[in-house]
Amino acid sequence: MEKTKKKERYKRLLIQIEELLTKCDDETARMSTIAAILYHKLDYFFWCGFYRIIDGELIVGPYQGTVACQILEKNKGVCWAGINEESTIIVPDVNKFPGHIACDSHSKSEIVVPYRDKNDEIKGVLDVDSKEFDSFDEVDAAFLEKIIALL
Numbered sequence: 001m002e003k004t005k006k007k008e009r010y011k012r013l014l015i016q017i018e019e020l021l022t023k024c025d026d027e028t029a030r031m032s033t034i035a036a037i038l039y040h041k042l043d044y045f046f047w048c049g050f051y052r053i054i055d056g057e058l059i060v061g062p063y064q065g066t067v068a069c070q071i072l073e074k075n076k077g078v079c080w081a082g083i084n085e086e087s088t089i090i091v092p093d094v095n096k097f098p099g100h101i102a103c104d105s106h107s108k109s110e111i112v113v114p115y116r117d118k119n120d121e122i123k124g125v126l127d128v129d130s131k132e133f134d135s136f137d138e139v140d141a142a143f144l145e146k147i148i149a150l151l
Helices: 003-021 027-041 077-085 138-148
Strands: 047-054 057-064 089-091 109-116 122-130
Touching: 003 027, 003 138, 027 047, 027 057, 027 122, 027 138, 057 077, 057 122, 077 089, 077 109, 077 122, 089 138, 109 138, 122 138
Parallel strands: none
Antiparallel strands: 047 057, 047 122, 089 109, 109 122
């Protein structure tokens, strides 16, 4: 998607998500809303959802797309990299990412955005996959970080 078009779409989605999240304080409901809107409104999103840190494990949370890995091996893959580096990770080609966990072989590129609680501790990540190589860029990173901050 062309960058200007992508920015405009994200601006509209940010407003829509922000309005919807004012209706409920439940974190699972908020995650479900975010995953559903992003998955259905951004056509290059093949899988979109959350992995949550629970008792030291990274466990799948609300998501949209094909069946997910339920638990991700500790300190392996893009999601754990985002947590361990405490930053957004953009992977243009998942086949070139050391230790990539392939929950679905159709995934070609990925972006992971950590989310934090009110005490600024990382609680998990938003994970998005695409069937196309090089789908994600700094526009996705900037807007997904703003969206995740709404949690």
